[in-house]
Amino acid sequence: MATPSEMILTAGPSITEHEIAYVTDAVTHGWNREWNGYLKRFEAAFAAYIGVRHAFATSSCTGAMHMALKALGIGPGDEVIVPETTWIATAASVTYVGATPVLCDVAEGSWCLDPAAFEAMITERTKAVMPVHLYGHPAAMPQIVEIARRHGLFVIEDAAPAVGAEVAGRRAGSFGDLAAFSFQGAKVMVTGEGGMLVTNSDDLAERLTRIGDQGRDPKKPLWNTEIGLKYKMSNIQAALGLAQLERIEILVERKREINARYAANLGDLNSIAVSGELPGCRSIHWMSSIEVKGADAARRDAIMAALRTRNVDSRPVFYPLSSMPPFERRAENPVAYRIGHSAINLPSGHNLTDDQIDHVSESVRAVLG
Numbered sequence: 441m442a443t444p445s446e447m448i449l450t451a452g453p454s455i456t457e458h459e460i461a462y463v464t465d466a467v468t469h470g471w472n473r474e475w476n477g478y479l480k481r482f483e484a485a486f487a488a489y490i491g492v493r494h495a496f497a498t499s500s501c502t503g504a505m506h507m508a509l510k511a512l513g514i515g516p517g518d519e520v521i522v523p524e525t526t527w528i529a530t531a532a533s534v535t536y537v538g539a540t541p542v543l544c545d546v547a548e549g550s551w552c553l554d555p556a557a558f559e560a561m562i563t564e565r566t567k568a569v570m571p572v573h574l575y576g577h578p579a580a581m582p583q584i585v586e587i588a589r590r591h592g593l594f595v596i597e598d599a600a601p602a603v604g605a606e607v608a609g610r611r612a613g614s615f616g617d618l619a620a621f622s623f624q625g626a627k628v629m630v631t632g633e634g635g636m637l638v639t640n641s642d643d644l645a646e647r648l649t650r651i652g653d654q655g656r657d658p659k660k661p662l663w664n665t666e667i668g669l670k671y672k673m674s675n676i677q678a679a680l681g682l683a684q685l686e687r688i689e690i691l692v693e694r695k696r697e698i699n700a701r702y703a704a705n706l707g708d709l710n711s712i713a714v715s716g717e718l719p720g721c722r723s724i725h726w727m728s729s730i731e732v733k734g735a736d737a738a739r740r741d742a743i744m745a746a747l748r749t750r751n752v753d754s755r756p757v758f759y760p761l762s763s764m765p766p767f768e769r770r771a772e773n774p775v776a777y778r779i780g781h782s783a784i785n786l787p788s789g790h791n792l793t794d795d796q797i798d799h800v801s802e803s804v805r806a807v808l809g
């Protein structure tokens with residue numbers, strides 16, 4: 441295939457007449473008495489899909505994680521264990537409540553929190569752990585929850601990119617005390633910006649109802665009993681979210697097909713490893729990725745630059761958080777440091793055609809020589 445005339449981007453949503461109809465209805469009628477009709481439907485349908493009792497639609501996953509940490513009473517002097525390899529939002533939310541993120545290595549194969557490394561980093565200050573379902577691959581939740589319970593720690597899942605991922609027969613987001621999802625415009629389902637905080641606990645749900653509404657007393661109009669937060673989603677975004685959720689199986693399947701096509705096209709190359717799936721896991725492959733074996737950051741960046749000359753965009757896998765100025769390095773975390781130098785996210789959006797996947801694959805092959 442000849443080089444396409446436009447850059448093949450790493451992400452892009454799938455928007456149909458179904459989404460347009462719901463958003464048009466919400467923007468036309470969703471005011472006054474109808475102000476939260478789509479919000480209620482979206483929250484109820486999302487909770488049912490994940491398999492939890494309560495869901496709160498938010499303006500971002502970052503905001504949802506901030507709410508979660510505040511609801512659990514985590515604050516100054518507390519430590520929260522977070523994987524090295526994640527978007528900054530996971531660790532940043534810990535700092536919003538004055539606590540300290542402690543950065544832990546990730547596991548081979550999933551690039552998600554390594555349960556053994558997590559257990560080794562627990563101190564008397566540790567209050568919670570935040571496993572991340574990185575790029576849509578589920579973290580080892582049964583082991584992580586078992587370790588957390590033994591040490592009396594809360595579990596907050598950062599399920600930002602993992603709507604529909606499963607491990608041990610259960611959906612990501614149904615294991616922790618709380619879990620947060622993202623619907624930012626590059627995710628598997630989108631609301632522009634947006635998120636969802638879910639929990640099975642009626643007590644936490646009651647706390648979140650108040651915290652999420654600026655500390656307002658639900659029984660006394662405009663009376664605030666504490667300082668809360670405001671990360672609410674709008675009804676218009678909820679209309680888009682509900683329509684996307686009603687198509688979630690199609691959206692997830694396409695992500696899995698994209699990954700399978702990359703694996704079929706590139707699986708014979710010994711110099712790279714294509715992102716896969718560990719036993720007992722269903723990854724949604726939000727971002728298909730390759731690790732260039734033995735590459736340092738300079739070679740990884742050169743490969744990405746060469747791909748760009750063929751109109752193939754890509755992203756570096758997240759830098760280890762502790763390699764960046766805001767964070768402290770407490771452990772070596774060799775897997776996170778290796779993939780943070782050598783791995784790349786390939787174009788994985790819903791707008792990709794099979795021909796484009798094949799062009800990306802041919803380009804990877806050519807660039808690697």
Ligand SMILES: Cc1ncc(COP(=O)(O)O)c(C=O)c1O
Pocket residue numbers: 499500501502503526527529530572574598600601621622623624634635
């Ligand atoms: C692992 C992870 N956590 C958190 C977030 C933050 O989500 P949001 O932008 O909705 O706050 C993202 C977004 O890319 C993410 O990938």
